[in-house]
Amino acid sequence: MTKEQVNHIQETRRILKQFSRKRGNLIPILQEVQGKLGYLPREAMLVIAGFLGIPAIDVYGVVTFYNQFRLNPPGKHSIRVCLGTACHMKGGYIALDAWKRRLDIDSGETTPDREFDLDTVACVGCCTMAPVTVVDDKPQAQVEPTKVDGILLSFELEKEKASKENL
Numbered sequence: 001m002t003k004e005q006v007n008h009i010q011e012t013r014r015i016l017k018q019f020s021r022k023r024g025n026l027i028p029i030l031q032e033v034q035g036k037l038g039y040l041p042r043e044a045m046l047v048i049a050g051f052l053g054i055p056a057i058d059v060y061g062v063v064t065f066y067n068q069f070r071l072n073p074p075g076k077h078s079i080r081v082c083l084g085t086a087c088h089m090k091g092g093y094i095a096l097d098a099w100k101r102r103l104d105i106d107s108g109e110t111t112p113d114r115e116f117d118l119d120t121v122a123c124v125g126c127c128t129m130a131p132v133t134v135v136d137d138k139p140q141a142q143v144e145p146t147k148v149d150g151i152l153l154s155f156e157l158e159k160e161k162a163s164k165e166n167l
């Protein structure tokens, strides 16, 4: 077991101390653990299942059913593609497809270097800017494939600059 996994188990056990062993506590427990760890790793789900006395598959079923839960660690940068009605009409899926291809991951996944995670959201309230992608909590307007390239390029340049400054 890695140091990270041991740490996840310890944090999960610490959180469980605030809860009674009622199945109805499953969702609040998952929210709390995800809030602390950033996602729900396998080892945390096993500890939770043991604590509530339910099969691990039930915990996994709930985690995969609700959009709010993540099975993968978050990336350094979060990419949220809006698929609300206005964005959908203006090509939200084209933007999503461009992000998927450029990052080489699916929605709900994180790049292997943990730089980016990709997900979809419902309307974020700036429909006049459609199609919108929320990048690190900042809504970006009219995100078409070329803009996806531009955003990724700016991250690359930023990273390059930071690594030069650290030399």
Ligand code: FES
Residues within 6 Å of the ligand: 082, 083, 084, 085, 086, 087, 088, 122, 123, 124, 125, 126, 127, 128, 130, 132
């Ligand atoms: S539908 Fe995307 S911001 Fe409203």
